[in-house]
Amino acid sequence: KQEVTQIPAALSVPEGENLVLNCSFTDSAIYNLQWFRQDPGKGLTSLLLIQSSQREQTSGRLNASLDKSSGRSTLYIAASQPGDSATYLCAVIEGTYKYIFGTGTRLKVLA
Amino acid sequence: GAGVSQSPSNKVTEKGKDVELRCDPISGHTALYWYRQSLGQGLEFLIYFQGNSAPDKSGLPSDRFSAERTGGSVSTLTIQRTQQEDSAVYLCASSLGGSGEKLFFGSGTQLSVL
Numbered sequence: 001k002q003e004v005t006q007i008p009a010a011l012s013v014p015e016g017e018n019l020v021l022n023c024s025f026t027d028s029a030i031y032n033l034q035w036f037r038q039d040p041g042k043g044l045t046s047l048l049l050i051q052s053s054q055r056e057q058t059s060g061r062l063n064a065s066l067d068k069s070s071g072r073s074t075l076y077i078a079a080s081q082p083g084d085s086a087t088y089l090c091a092v093i094e095g096t097y098k099y100i101f102g103t104g105t106r107l108k109v110l111a
Numbered sequence: 112g113a114g115v116s117q118s119p120s121n122k123v124t125e126k127g128k129d130v131e132l133r134c135d136p137i138s139g140h141t142a143l144y145w146y147r148q149s150l151g152q153g154l155e156f157l158i159y160f161q162g163n164s165a166p167d168k169s170g171l172p173s174d175r176f177s178a179e180r181t182g183g184s185v186s187t188l189t190i191q192r193t194q195q196e197d198s199a200v201y202l203c204a205s206s207l208g209g210s211g212e213k214l215f216f217g218s219g220t221q222l223s224v225l
Binding site for chain 1: 115117142144146152153154156159161167202204209210211212213214215216217218219221
């Protein structure tokens with residue numbers, strides 16, 4: 001059974017710092033991997049989708065990498081801002097439609 | 112529509128009552144998902160629709176839970192005889208074809224069972 005773990009569970013950093021969020025999964029036979037952010041009381045917003053044949057995706061200050069063989073993905077946030085404060089979740093996609101979510105990393109960027 | 116729409120945004124009910132939660136996916140999205148998020152917990156998969164069919168309903172926690180989708184669009188999640196442990200945020204999501212594309216979420220329905 002696929003298990004998705006995110007470490008750390010919570011992170012607090014000063015504004016401007018570069019940071020890395022980690023996502024690990026136990027079964028490397030995944031279809032794709034997606035990173036989301038969730039603001040309090042809101043649904044999830046898709047950030048980046050990495051297809052299994054890709055190694056990374058970039059959008060603005062965000063860069064996500066995928067290493068299937070080691071069962072790991074990282075989300076790199078450059079020059080963090082208070083507006084980046086949210087919970088970040090990764091989800092591995094199995095069999096094209098089954099999204100299995102990690103429990104998230106709660107990020108706080110201090111002004 | 113412009114995004115995934117869920118209603119109501121909040122629902123307070125008494126134990127034993129039935130509730131209906133509605134999801135209106137992005138126009139043209141054939142895949143629709145229901146998830147449940149309990150306080151401090153991860154997202155729990157409930158059911159997946161492709162068009163009007165539900166090829167995977169393995170996450171429905173009990174036979175008190177049911178869902179349907181009509182016209183390949185709007186979906187309704189029904190919880191009968193609600194229990195306090197049903198209290199959670201119910202999230203709906205849609206994607207274009209159900210082939211590992213980006214998933215788009217609604218804002219959720221916060222269900223509180225007293």
